[in-house]
Every structure is written in C-alpha cells, then in structure tokens.
Amino acid sequence: MLDILAAAGSAAAQPPIWLQVLPWVAIFAVFWFLMIRPQLRQQKAHREKVERLKRGDEVVTAGGLVGKITKVEEQFVELELAKGVKVRAVKQTIGEVLNAKPAKPAND
Numbered sequence: 001m002l003d004i005l006a007a008a009g010s011a012a013a014q015p016p017i018w019l020q021v022l023p024w025v026a027i028f029a030v031f032w033f034l035m036i037r038p039q040l041r042q043q044k045a046h047r048e049k050v051e052r053l054k055r056g057d058e059v060v061t062a063g064g065l066v067g068k069i070t071k072v073e074e075q076f077v078e079l080e081l082a083k084g085v086k087v088r089a090v091k092q093t094i095g096e097v098l099n100a101k102p103a104k105p106a107n108d
Helices: 002-013 017-051
Strands: 058-061 066-072 076-082 085-090 094-097
Touching (some): 017 094, 058 076
Antiparallel strands (some): 058 066, 058 094, 066 076, 076 085
C-alpha cells in the first residue's frame, strides 16, 4: 500500500513538460534577439555595401589598406593605393566606403 502511495506522490510532484521546456525557449529567444539577429543585420548591410561598390569609391580593406577603386569585377576589385600602385582585393574584404554620401536627414 505504501508503495502505491509513494509512486502516486512522486508522479504528482513532477511539473508539466511545458514548464521544463520553457526556460530553453526563453534562452533561445534571448540569444536570437541579442546575438543572432544583429549579426544577420550586419551581414546584410555589408553585403549590400559590397554590391554597391563602383569605380572611384575610396575604401578601406579589412587589412587596413586605403585606396581608390579603379576596376570592379564579379569577385575582385582593383585598388589604387598610390599613384601607379595597384592591387587586386577580394570584394568581401572591403570593410568601409569612405566617400559614401550620407542620406539626407528626415527633417530637411
């Protein structure tokens, strides 16, 4: 008789399965909004920036080289670092476009 009561008491003490899963869902949601989603936005912005590269843009590569784009190919760009000094760089290594024109403020 005591075995039956002990088994019934231990079964009733376990919380529902959704209460056990809820903390994991909350952890995933926090990771999504604080880490994954901002990283996806940065990747999208960089991809768009690289697609808009054009001849004459002054850029900085991931290695810190500053140059002016003289030729844009599908995967590469040709940079002029100094007069007569040209190098080829992978488009994805372009970190920043220096002479990009900022958008007009909304109140102008």
